[in-house]
Amino acid sequence: MAYELYYWPTIQGRGEFVRLALEEAGADYIDVARESEGIAVMMRMMDHAEHPPLAPPFLKDGDTIIGQTAAILLYLGARHGLAPKDPAGGLWTHQIQLTIADLVAEAHDTHHPVGVGLYYEDQKAEALRRSDEFCENRIPKFLTWFDTILARNPAGDAHLVGRSLTYADLSLFQLVEGLSYAFPKATGRALKQAPRVAALHDAVARRPRIKAYCASPRRIPFNQEGIFRRYPELDR
Amino acid sequence: MAYELYYWPTIQGRGEFVRLALEEAGADYIDVARESEGIAVMMRMMDHAEHPPLAPPFLKDGDTIIGQTAAILLYLGARHGLAPKDPAGGLWTHQIQLTIADLVAEAHDTHHPVGVGLYYEDQKAEALRRSDEFCENRIPKFLTWFDTILARNPAGDAHLVGRSLTYADLSLFQLVEGLSYAFPKATGRALKQAPRVAALHDAVARRPRIKAYCASPRRIPFNQEGIFRRYPELDR
Incomplete structure (x- = not known):
């Protein structure tokens, strides 16, 4: 089914x-x-x-x-074989996913720092302040952390966990996609300090099923209604 | 160990x-x-x-x-027997915990809507706006959801999952503790619409080990450095 x-x-x-x-x-x-x-x-x-x-x-x-x-x-x-079978590896993968989720929530709040019930235009002043902190501190902090755990993976830096693809790798790809769409300047700067993250993103993009999916109509383009939105004034 | x-x-x-x-x-x-x-x-x-x-x-x-x-x-x-042994029950418990975590993050952002790197005093105007939404919409939305899932628990409304205590019950207790400290007026209003949540909170508080812990010096009192802070001006 x-x-x-x-x-x-x-x-x-x-x-x-x-x-x-x-x-x-x-x-x-x-x-x-x-x-x-x-x-x-x-x-x-x-x-x-x-x-x-x-x-x-x-x-x-x-x-x-x-x-x-x-x-x-x-x-x-x-x-679906997208996480290690051993419990410790599975939990570590999940911990990484939860950390990705934290940054996703913060990315949302850059354009909605006051509340989800209001339009961006009604909280733009607050959004500018929040985005300053997000671009200057939060994006680099998180991307550097992902780079560090890639560097420390005993099985090599091609994957976040072990020697095979996990859902955390896919999610990090999507996080980089979203941040690069919404904050191209700030994310570009941060990725230069996190080369393993950039490489993992590119490797995931080349996977046949991901590549086919991203080229298909099933992949909805980024837009101004989602979590990752491009307001150039917020990209510091 | x-x-x-x-x-x-x-x-x-x-x-x-x-x-x-x-x-x-x-x-x-x-x-x-x-x-x-x-x-x-x-x-x-x-x-x-x-x-x-x-x-x-x-x-x-x-x-x-x-x-x-x-x-x-x-x-x-x-x-430690604080979650159901069956996978579906374990996942449902975890889903509830993640939903609690979402509201905890939002509670933090009421006093830090612009960024964790700044003092509350430097983002007070934004905090007032964010707290309006939090008190009016978010606290009621979440507490009503917890009340609903308690009501729908086939094993009765004494616990969120099944007929035994889980870590989600303990976390809901702590969420209510924190919200009641930080937003006594807004939380009091919301709890009137969520009587099962209030009852679960009180039942957890009466558990011998929780009661002993909360009376011990191991329980750090709420204060103005934590996630839940009492700024009366934010409690609308």
């Missing part, structure tokens, strides 16, 4: 981390909300499920519904 | 979610940074470990180092 992915149909957002894992795994899945009536189905499930997710994305596998991006990847990683 | 917990020694912060699980489990642990030279040891580990956490808290169990609060609880929950 095909997985059912539920996420907003017009943005990459957090759902993209799940889409990339499903695509790399060659898994059979339906991106439900992109079909007609899909959003209505998604909203009904959030209202009525025994285990209702607070927010999309969530994944349905038979009777099991899983919310929270990192939890979905924990589930998929174990099923 | 005792667990070693590494976290800032003067605040509850994210470390408190781990402390509560260790206390309820009756686990032998050392709160390393509260001992002399402890902070220096913590900083050295973050610099030099093969799996360096980006930030505290982290837990050392023999040779294993685990960062990210939710990952630590995933690890401890399985070892």
Whole structure:
């Protein structure tokens, strides 16, 4: 039975981390909300499920519904060889994913520092201040950390964990994609100090299934509604 | 061998979610940074470990180092009977924990909406705006969600998952503690609409080990350096 992915149909957002894992795994899945009536189905499930997710994305596998991006990847990683089988390696992969999620949340807040309920235009002054800190301190801090753990991987710096691809590698690819779209100048500077991160991003981009996916209409282009938005004034 | 917990020694912060699980489990642990030279040891580990956490808290169990609060609880929950043994129940518990973590991050950002590198006093105007949204929309949204999943638990509304205590129950207790400290008015209003959450909080507070811990000097009082801070002007 095909997985059912539920996420907003017009943005990459957090759902993209799940889409990339499903695509790399060659898994059979339906991106439900992109079909007609899909959003209505998604909203009904959030209202009525025994285990209702607070927010999309969530994944349905038979009777099991899983919310929270990192939890979905924990589930998929174990099923599709996208995480080490040993518990310590699996937990380390998950820890990296949660750290990626932290920076994703901060990237969102650069354009919504006051609240999700308001437009960007109504919090632009705050966004400028927050983005200063984000570009100057947070992007370099996180990308340097990823570079460090790549350098310390005893199996080599081609992957974050062990000698094989994990969902954390895919997510780091997507993080770099998003940051490079939203903050090209700041991210470019930070990547020069994190060459292993840049190399991993490029290697993931060349993987046949990821390359085919990114060239397909299934890959929604970045836009001004997602988590990663290009407001040039915020890219310091 | 005792667990070693590494976290800032003067605040509850994210470390408190781990402390509560260790206390309820009756686990032998050392709160390393509260001992002399402890902070220096913590900083050295973050610099030099093969799996360096980006930030505290982290837990050392023999040779294993685990960062990210939710990952630590995933690890401890399985070892100390604080999570269901079945994979679906374990994942649901983790999903709830990640949702708690989301609100904890938002609570932090009420007093630091612009950036962690600046003082509250330098971002007070932004903090007032962000707290409006937090008090009016976010606290009610999350507490209502917890109330809903308690109501839908087929095993009854005494616990978030199944019929036994999990680390998610302990974390929800701590979330309510923190919100009630920082935003007594807004949280009081929201808890009236989430009576199951209030009841679970009170039941956890009465558990012998939690009660003893909270009365002990090991429980650091809330203060103006932690995640949950009481700035009365932010409590709308």
